[in-house]
Amino acid sequence: MHPAPSVIIFTTLSGLGFGLLFFLGFGMPAPKGLVAFIFFAIAYVLAVGGLLSSTFHLGHPERAIKAFSQWKTSWLSREAWLAVAALITMAIYGAGLVFYGVAVAPIGWIGGLLSLATVYATSMIYRQLKTVPRWNTPMTPLLFLLFSLAGGALLSGQVQIALLLLVSVGIAQIAYWIGGDQALEKSGTNLSTATGLGRNGAVRAFEPPHTGTNYLLREFVYVVGRKHAAKLRIISLILTIGTPVLILSLTVTHVTALIAVLSHIAGVFVSRWLFFAQAEHIVGLYYGKR
Amino acid sequence: MTELPTKTDRKLGLLIDLDTCVGCHACVISCKGWNTENYGAPLSDQSAYGANPSGTFLNRVHSYEITPDVGAAQLIHFPKSCLHCEDAPCVTVCPTGASYKRVEDGIVLVNESDCIGCGLCAWACPYGARELDAAEGVMKKCTLCVDRIYNENLPEEDRVPACVRTCPAGARHFGDFADPDSAVSKLSAERGGMDLMPEQGTKPVNKYLPPRPKDTMEEIDVLAPLLAPVAEEPKGFMAWLDKTLEKI
Numbered sequence: 001m002h003p004a005p006s007v008i009i010f011t012t013l014s015g016l017g018f019g020l021l022f023f024l025g026f027g028m029p030a031p032k033g034l035v036a037f038i039f040f041a042i043a044y045v046l047a048v049g050g051l052l053s054s055t056f057h058l059g060h061p062e063r064a065i066k067a068f069s070q071w072k073t074s075w076l077s078r079e080a081w082l083a084v085a086a087l088i089t090m091a092i093y094g095a096g097l098v099f100y101g102v103a104v105a106p107i108g109w110i111g112g113l114l115s116l117a118t119v120y121a122t123s124m125i126y127r128q129l130k131t132v133p134r135w136n137t138p139m140t141p142l143l144f145l146l147f148s149l150a151g152g153a154l155l156s157g158q159v160q161i162a163l164l165l166l167v168s169v170g171i172a173q174i175a176y177w178i179g180g181d182q183a184l185e186k187s188g189t190n191l192s193t194a195t196g197l198g199r200n201g202a203v204r205a206f207e208p209p210h211t212g213t214n215y216l217l218r219e220f221v222y223v224v225g226r227k228h229a230a231k232l233r234i235i236s237l238i239l240t241i242g243t244p245v246l247i248l249s250l251t252v253t254h255v256t257a258l259i260a261v262l263s264h265i266a267g268v269f270v271s272r273w274l275f276f277a278q279a280e281h282i283v284g285l286y287y288g289k290r
Numbered sequence: 291m292t293e294l295p296t297k298t299d300r301k302l303g304l305l306i307d308l309d310t311c312v313g314c315h316a317c318v319i320s321c322k323g324w325n326t327e328n329y330g331a332p333l334s335d336q337s338a339y340g341a342n343p344s345g346t347f348l349n350r351v352h353s354y355e356i357t358p359d360v361g362a363a364q365l366i367h368f369p370k371s372c373l374h375c376e377d378a379p380c381v382t383v384c385p386t387g388a389s390y391k392r393v394e395d396g397i398v399l400v401n402e403s404d405c406i407g408c409g410l411c412a413w414a415c416p417y418g419a420r421e422l423d424a425a426e427g428v429m430k431k432c433t434l435c436v437d438r439i440y441n442e443n444l445p446e447e448d449r450v451p452a453c454v455r456t457c458p459a460g461a462r463h464f465g466d467f468a469d470p471d472s473a474v475s476k477l478s479a480e481r482g483g484m485d486l487m488p489e490q491g492t493k494p495v496n497k498y499l500p501p502r503p504k505d506t507m508e509e510i511d512v513l514a515p516l517l518a519p520v521a522e523e524p525k526g527f528m529a530w531l532d533k534t535l536e537k538i
Contacts, residue, residue: 001413057408057409058406058407058408058427059405059406059407059408059409059422059423059426059427059428059429060405060406060407060427060428061406063386063404063405063406064406066385066386066387066388066404066406067385067386067406067408068385069385069386069387070292070384070385070386070387072292072293073292073293073381073382073383073384074292074382074383074384074385074410075383076383076385076408076410077385077386080385125383125410128383128414129379129413129414130379130416130490130491131379131413131414131415131416131490132413187489188489189416189487189489189490191354193486193487193488193489194416194486194487195354195366195368195486196484196485196486196498196500197308197354197356197366197500197501199500200356200358200364200500200501200503201356201357201358201359201363201364202356202357202358203354203355203356204354204355204356204357205352205354206353206354206355206365207352207353208352209315209318209347209350209351209352210347210350212342212343212344213342213344214344214345214347214350214421215344215346215412215421215422215424216412216418216421219409219412219413219422220413220418281413282416282487282490283415283416283417283418286352286370286417286418287352
């Protein structure tokens with residue numbers, strides 16, 4: 001799959017923002033006044049910035065409002081509803097903390113759960129696609145949720161929880177990669193089933209329909225950089241988990257905490273890039289590619 | 291709405307004969323010709339005469355080589371367009387309701403004024419049947435020439451999809467697969483019409499007729515007896531000479 005920067009930025013930043021909102025909603029921490037304002041500002045910049053970024057890959061962003069209509073069947077539509085609901089609920093809870101110094105706990109809990117549900121809806125957009133075997137696994141939502149929670153714990157300064165979640169992310173990430181590398185073969189879809197010609201002999205793509213490229217090849221058959229995948233996986237693990245865990249195990253100051261957060265975000269970007277770039281869409285089979 | 295109808299009154303679709311298709315790409319051209327100037331936004335080309343041409347097509351013809359265990363390899367030309375699936379995954383993922391499946395005839399269409407160009411339907415389609423037009427930013431797909439098949443301004447023989455009308459080999463058939471007595475249903479049953487990627491569970495309406503096995507003919511050559519080799523093993527002196535000369 002083509003790793004569109006707008007979608008990578010969106011899933012990474014929004015995941016972090018909603019993760020932070022989750023912890024804020026559950027009063028971890030429950031700051032007041034200016035400190036509360038700064039916490040909520042960071043969360044909203046990440047969550048809303050990510051959502052705005054996602055509109056850049058649309059052909060007609062001016063019609064984006066129509067995406068709220070099909071919540072009965074479409075995870076993209078559900079994501080839109082959940083995001084708006086989470087942001088509004090948390091804004092009410094945040095306003096209480098910032099302006100009145102009051103934490104209305106039930107509103108925070110609802111907002112926190114809606115934030116997590118938004119991340120789940122995002123992950124389901126990918127998980128539901130049978131056409132991309134690497135994504136078509138419960139590991140996809142698990143990974144998205146763990147990334148979001150670990151980032152949120154890191155941003156909200158929950159050291160012990162962050163350590164636990166970062167290690168969980170590492171385990172889930174490695175499991176996802178190992179499973180993903182065999183997903184296409186295990187899906188049972190190949191050029192033989194794609195063309196139905198397998199019963200007559202071994203099938204080989206002889207000629208593509210056109211000499212040039214097309215939308216399908218640009219969007220679904222992205223192979224650039226896959227050869228560096230192994231190195232990038234290690235880099236991602238070090239940045240996402242290694243650096244923050246090391247820093248959190250030592251003494252945490254504002255500066256080292258910032259380094260841990262930035263390293264984590266950079267690592268998630270790499271992981272998310274791999275998530276797209278390594279995903280094989282089965283339409284590539286028709287072109288003799290993967 | 292992007293909820294799929296539980297049942298459609300008819301199942302209009304194409305039956306494509308892989309045994310007959312000669313790979314001339316005429317269906318590709320007639321499809322682009324008709325659809326670029328009729329239903330919805332035109333099918334744009336980018337750098338059509340440049341170094342790296344690219345464009346939107348609703349129908350593309352691949353070519354595959356089949357190598358059987360015994361015998362010669364076969365080349366199969368393979369036209370591919372929207373299969374108008376009964377369980378169309380492209381429809382249910384659409385967030386705006388732009389994609390829909392018609393209850394009356396099962397045709398899967400895009401209402402372009404509702405399409406936000408998110409591309410998710412193309413992601414959900416296993417067959418590469420949907421292409422986002424680079425100029426218009428909306429999703430394009432085969433309409434089964436919905437603006438031809440019911441068009442009373444056209445002579446009756448033209449009320450079929452442009453690709454079917456133009457195919458010089460007669461490799462493309464159009465009809466109602468819900469009617470077991472229709473020509474396409476009968477032909478499909480007779481020749482073992484098959485689904486593409488059945489394991490994806492999309493239940494495509496369009497069917498493909500597999501290439502028939504090559505028949506084998508006994509070798510009959512009336513001249514063969516006359517061409518039997520006449521050289522015989524030499525005897526006596528000639529045999530001795532032959533051996534001796536071999537040794538030198």
